Amino acid sequence: MxxxxxxxxxxxxxxxxxxxxxxxxxxxxxxxxxxxxxxxxxxxxxxxxxxxxxxxxxxxxxxxxxxxxxxxxxxxxxxxxxxxxxxxxxxxxxxxxxxxxxxxxxxxxxxxxxxxxxxxxxxxxxxxxxxxxxxxxxxxxxxxxxxxxxxxxxxxxxxxxxxxxxxxxxxxxxxxxxxxxHAYNVKCAVCHLKHGDLLDAAHITADSKETGLAVVSNGLSLCKIHHAAYDRNLMGISPDYQVAINRKLLDEVDGPMLKHGLQEMHGARIALPHDTKARPDPERLALRFNTFLSV
The missing domain is CATH 2.30.280 (PUA domain-like)
Structure with missing residues (x-):
């Protein structure tokens, strides 16, 4: 010993x-x-x-x-x-x-x-x-x-x-x-990046709110770029699982990260878990998407 x-x-x-x-x-x-x-x-x-x-x-x-x-x-x-x-x-x-x-x-x-x-x-x-x-x-x-x-x-x-x-x-x-x-097979729901150490579990309803429960249906697997964009309402996800990018970002000219990482994601459909119970709650998405649209 x-x-x-x-x-x-x-x-x-x-x-x-x-x-x-x-x-x-x-x-x-x-x-x-x-x-x-x-x-x-x-x-x-x-x-x-x-x-x-x-x-x-x-x-x-x-x-x-x-x-x-x-x-x-x-x-x-x-x-x-x-x-x-x-x-x-x-x-x-x-x-x-x-x-x-x-x-x-x-x-x-x-x-x-x-x-x-x-x-x-x-x-x-x-x-x-x-x-x-x-x-x-x-x-x-x-x-x-x-x-x-x-x-x-x-x-x-x-x-x-x-x-x-x-x-x-x-x-x-x-x-x-x-x-x-685990539900998203260690993959960003938006860009499909598969590096686990570059992925986050993003809350749809913020965990600071009483209804922001830490359950899978209140989560999205997002890479750090898309997580930051989602948290800052530069990117939204609709209740029918489509990505929307803030209009100012769509009109901006910058570099390849903006073009390929965000602008080209506009209108894309996110990847969903195979388990339907683990998929993002449409009602939560709708509330969060309304906030995105108001911004």
Whole structure:
């Protein structure tokens, strides 16, 4: 078994590589990719074959935990701004022992949020910050900023609100991007660019609004140029899925990016997910398109 310092170095290396690979892939990875992940000259498993807690033999503590929400998000898992993860069924020992060691040694862990068969959004580093024996749950901070703010039952109202906001943002936005890009097969709906690290999950109804839910039907997979144009109402998408470019941009003469990236998209039909339930909500598109037209 590695020393604790060696263990930490390895985890950091894995997470740095995981960040790069996840960005390239569009915010999510498959079970196959997680089961055979290249780290330097070796290949390591980042997920257990069948269980939710992965405890590699050479590591001092759990490396990853899997969460499978019933729906796109399950805020019942969030209590006081911290994520709650159930013990593995059975005794309090077994697989739970190494997850408890992650708490004792303050070693970072990878949270894998499952959203479709064989598809996961990695959220990391997360830290086990409490062991609630009475509820048979571990309490997990999903953001570095929340590691030291205290136990859930000891937080002030201000701390609780802050923690809940940070946690939901971290969980929801990561899941939103992964699910939207997965639905669009990691491709820009407008120009069909397929580089995951150049793609965003754009909200149709802004997430700052009460109805701006982080659900796939409120999302569009857009490259960064088209996302920026959409957010600034330089580009609109009609309820019948047609692209419209702001008249000033259509009349402007600039360079090849403007011509090929925006002007030539005017009137084109966006690519849609194969799953009809994942397609953009026409009512949301209509409201947003009216804003575009008014500008």
């Amino acid at each position: 590695l020393t604790v310092s060696e263990d930490l170095v390895l985890r950091e290396a894995i997470m740095n590589l995981l960040a790069s690979r996840t960005a390239e892939a569009g915010g999510f990875l498959t079970r196959a990719e997680l089961s055979s992940f290249p780290v330097g000259s070796e290949t390591r498993r980042l997920i257990d074959t069948s269980r939710g807690i992965w405890n590699p033999r050479d590591l001092n503590a759990t490396l990853s935990i899997v969460s499978s929400p019933d729906g796109p998000y399950d805020d019942r898992d969030v209590d006081g701004g911290l994520f709650r993860y159930d013990y593995r069924a059975g005794s309090t020992a077994g697989d739970n022992t190494k997850l408890r060691r992650a708490l004792e040694l303050q070693l970072p862990v990878i949270l894998l949020r499952k959203f479709a068969t064989g598809s996961y959004v990695p959220i990391f580093p997360v830290y086990v910050v409490d062991d609630d024996l009475a509820k048979r749950q571990f309490v997990v901070a999903v953001d570095e900023a929340l590691r030291f703010i205290g136990r859930p039952d000891e937080l002030s109202e201000v701390e609780r609100r802050y923690a809940e906001r940070v946690t939901r943002h971290r969980l929801h936005q990561s899941m939103f991007r992964g699910m939207v890009l």
